[in-house]
Each structure stands twice: as structure tokens, then as C-alpha cells.
Amino acid sequence: MDPVRNPYSPGAGRKPAALIGRDRQRANWQTVLERVELGRSPQPVVLYGLRGVGKTVLLSDFRRTAADRNWIVAQVEAGADRTLREALGEALHDPLADLARPSAGRRLLQALKTALSFKASYDTAGTWNFGVDLSEVAGGGADTGTIETDLRKVVRDVAAAAAEEGRGLAILIDETQDLRADEITALCAIAHAAGQDDWAVLFAFAGLPSLPRILAEAKSYSERFDYELVEALEPHLARDALVEPALAEAVRWAPDALELIATQSRGYPYFLQQYGQATWDGALADPIDLADARAGAAAGRAALDAGFFRARWDRATAKEKVYLRAMAVDGDEGSGSGEVASRLGRRPASFGPVRASLIAKGLIYAPEHGVVAYTVPGMASFIDREYADR
Numbered sequence: 001m002d003p004v005r006n007p008y009s010p011g012a013g014r015k016p017a018a019l020i021g022r023d024r025q026r027a028n029w030q031t032v033l034e035r036v037e038l039g040r041s042p043q044p045v046v047l048y049g050l051r052g053v054g055k056t057v058l059l060s061d062f063r064r065t066a067a068d069r070n071w072i073v074a075q076v077e078a079g080a081d082r083t084l085r086e087a088l089g090e091a092l093h094d095p096l097a098d099l100a101r102p103s104a105g106r107r108l109l110q111a112l113k114t115a116l117s118f119k120a121s122y123d124t125a126g127t128w129n130f131g132v133d134l135s136e137v138a139g140g141g142a143d144t145g146t147i148e149t150d151l152r153k154v155v156r157d158v159a160a161a162a163a164e165e166g167r168g169l170a171i172l173i174d175e176t177q178d179l180r181a182d183e184i185t186a187l188c189a190i191a192h193a194a195g196q197d198d199w200a201v202l203f204a205f206a207g208l209p210s211l212p213r214i215l216a217e218a219k220s221y222s223e224r225f226d227y228e229l230v231e232a233l234e235p236h237l238a239r240d241a242l243v244e245p246a247l248a249e250a251v252r253w254a255p256d257a258l259e260l261i262a263t264q265s266r267g268y269p270y271f272l273q274q275y276g277q278a279t280w281d282g283a284l285a286d287p288i289d290l291a292d293a294r295a296g297a298a299a300g301r302a303a304l305d306a307g308f309f310r311a312r313w314d315r316a317t318a319k320e321k322v323y324l325r326a327m328a329v330d331g332d333e334g335s336g337s338g339e340v341a342s343r344l345g346r347r348p349a350s351f352g353p354v355r356a357s358l359i360a361k362g363l364i365y366a367p368e369h370g371v372v373a374y375t376v377p378g379m380a381s382f383i384d385r386e387y388a389d390r
């Protein structure tokens with residue numbers, strides 16, 4: 001079928017043609033936005049799950065919903081080479097610049113001044129010009145160098161400005177597990193303060209399945225956060241994720257073809273998109289039939305192996321690959337780290353650095369103490385395939 005019209009979108013954070021199976025989470029987000037607008041401060045929302053289940057896509061959907069309600073919205077991705085301070089500061093610039101005007105209310109002017117001081121705290125060379133004279137305005141002081149103090153000031157002042165304009169402030173953080181420990185602690189403390197004083201701010205944190213534990217270790221208050229496990233789609237929803245994008249292009253799936261791809265993808269959104277894309281590209285005519293689906297499943301798996309899995313596998317060093325391979329015996333369910341070590345004939349402690357490095361690279365996580373698991377569904381069989389023909 002015409003590849004130009006291919007409606008499937010495999011790829012990190014790529015908006016699917018149809019966002020399937022997240023109605024509950026979206027309705028919940030809508031509710032908490034409305035609560036903030038009524039002056040009540042809800043708990044942060046935490047989206048956690050394996051790689052490729054659709055956390056980023058859902059977070060971006062949250063961002064759009066908030067933006068549609070005219071909220072001040074800052075979305076950042078942790079990790080890379082930026083601190084939270086810098087990432088958040090830069091993300092706040094555009095929404096604040098959009099609101100800046102000489103006739104702005106007192107709280108907005110104060111927020112602008114505080115944001116300027118926050119900017120100065122990580123960028124001594126640059127400054128912002130909001131085109132507004134702030135010399136007589138109160139505010140500033142978000143440049144003490146202590147992340148919790150500075151972040152608290154800027155969040156409080158921007159939230160107050162948002163409230164003054166009848167809106168809220170949404171702060172969305174992706175890959176939250178990659179934040180530094182002091183940054184996570186600061187966020188938890190600020191969420192706590194916001195909840196106590198009803199600041200017009202709403203946090204959403206997305207990350208790997210280890211995120212709830214990381215938050216709990218940072219501050220006990222985080223136990224009250226609103227945790228949402230983002231999972232693979234149930235079979236009927238997996239079918240919808242294939243059918244709906246095609247229908248929008250007036251193309252149908254034969255039931256047996258649909259069944260095959262929904263099953264092979266095991267409902268994982270990334271896999272659905274990849275298999276869907278491959279099947280579409282190879283299909284000769286409408287409707288997509290079983291032969292198309294068989295060819296698409298093979299092509300889709302090859303594409304996953306060459307991309308989704310390969311990209312992660314290649315990030316591991318030779319030593320780390322040995323460790324990952326020893327885990328594969330247990331499938332995707334996770335392995336006791338003592339067990340893995342004994343398979344390799346060494347003491348568990350001697351693998352501490354390898355384990356830590358694999359966790360830092362986001363390839364494995366610790367579901368609980370003494371257990372390790374792949375962050376990617378299907379990694380165990382990829383590793384099996386990798387070594388099968390050697």
C-alpha cells in the first residue's frame with residue numbers, strides 16, 4: 001500500500017494516529033486540571049512503565065490538554081547533559097515571554113523577575129529580555145544555588161502568576177529516573193509544599209518501572225502521588241490500535257490478519273506501530289489479508305531487531321553484554337542478581353559496577369532489591385536470536 005499514506009508511527013515519542021487505551025489516564029488528567037483551576041492542589045501524576053509502552057506520548061497528550069486550557073506548560077526530558085535547573089528554566093522562557101506585557105498583573109511581573117534570577121543561576125552569560133520594566137517589581141532571589149530553594153521560588157511565583165490569569169502551571173518531566181538524587185528530592189519537597197498551600201501547579205513525572213521506588217526513597221511524601229502504570233494494550237485495544245489508523249485511510253484489516261499482528265506485538269504500542277507500518281508497506285491491496293500480515297510480521301520483527309533492540313544492545317559494553325545474556329535465561333520476567341552472578345561463576349558484588357552502569361544506561365532496572373529486569377519488552381528473545389546463529 002502507498003507508503004506515503006502509511007498511518008503507523010513507530011519511534012520514540014511519536015504521536016500515534018490513534019491514541020488507544022488511555023482514556024482513564026486522560027480523564028484523570030482532565031479532572032486534576034479542573035481541580036487546580038478551582039483552587040485545589042492535586043497530587044503529582046506519575047506515569048511509569050517499560051520502554052515503548054507509550055509514556056512519552058501520553059505525557060505529550062497531557063501537555064496539549066493543559067496548553068489547550070491556556071495553562072503555562074513546561075515539558076522537559078531529564079538526562080542528556082542538562083541539569084533540571086537549566087532544562088526547566090529554558091522550558092519556562094517561551095510561555096512566560098508569551099504572557100509578558102507591561103499591563104501584566106503584579107504576580108506575573110513578580111514571576112518574570114523571579115524567572116530572570118533563576119536563569120541567572122545557571123547561565124551567567126545570558127539573560128532574558130521580556131520587554132517589560134521590572135526594576136520596581138518584587139521578586140527574584142531564585143539564584144541562591146540551592147536547587148530546592150531556587151526551584152521552589154520559581155515554581156511558586158510562576159504558579160501564582162498562572163492563578164492570577166485564571167490558569168495553572170503544568171510541569172511535565174520525562175525520563176524522571178535520570179534526574180540527580182537532589183533534583184528528585186527537591187521536586188518531591190516542592191510538590192509537598194504546593195499541596196499544602198494549594199499552589200496552582202500540577203506535576204507529571206514519567207519514567208521507567210523503577211520510578212516509584214526512586215521517588216519513595218527520595219521522600220516519603222511521594223507515597224501519596226498518583227501512580228499510573230502504563231502497560232501494553234489488552235488484545236481488543238491492540239486491534240483498535242491497528243484498525244483505527246487504517247480506517248482513517250479507508251483501509252480495512254481482515255480479521256485473521258489483525259489477530260496475527262495483535263498477537264505478535266503482544267499489545268506493546270511500539271511493536272504495534274512497527275508491525276503495522278511493515279504490514280502496510282508490504283500489503284498489495286485493501287483489505288490487508290493474512291499473507292500481508294505474515295510478511296509484515298517478519299519485516300516488522302527484522303525492523304525491531306535492527307532498530308529498537310539493536311540500538312539498545314549496542315549501547316552495552318562487552319562485559320555488560322555478558323551480563324545481559326546471562327539474564328536472558330529467565331526471559332522478560334527478571335532475574336535474581338545472585339542467580340545471574342552464580343551463572344557466571346562469580347560473586348554478586350563483583351557485578352555491582354556492571355549492574356549500575358546498565359541501570360544508568362536505562363537497559364535494566366531493579367524491580368525490587370536483588371532483582372534485575374530488562375527495561376525493554378522482548379529483550380530476552382532478541383538476545384537469544386542474537387546468539388542463535390553463532
Ligand SMILES: Nc1ncnc2c1ncn2[C@@H]1O[C@H](COP(=O)(O)OP(=O)(O)OP(=O)(O)O)[C@@H](O)[C@H]1O
Pocket residue numbers: 009010011012013014015016017018019020021022049050051052053054055056057058241269270271273
Ligand atoms: N496509546 C497508544 N496507542 C497506540 N500507539 C501508541 C500508544 N502509545 C504509544 N504509542 C506508540 O508507541 C511508540 C512508543 O511510544 P513512546 O515513545 O511514548 O513510549 P515510551 O513509553 O515513552 O518509551 P521509552 O521508555 O522508550 O521512552 C510510538 O511509536 C507511539 O506512536
Ligand SMILES: [Mg+2]
Pocket residue numbers: 012013055056057174
Ligand atoms: Mg519515552
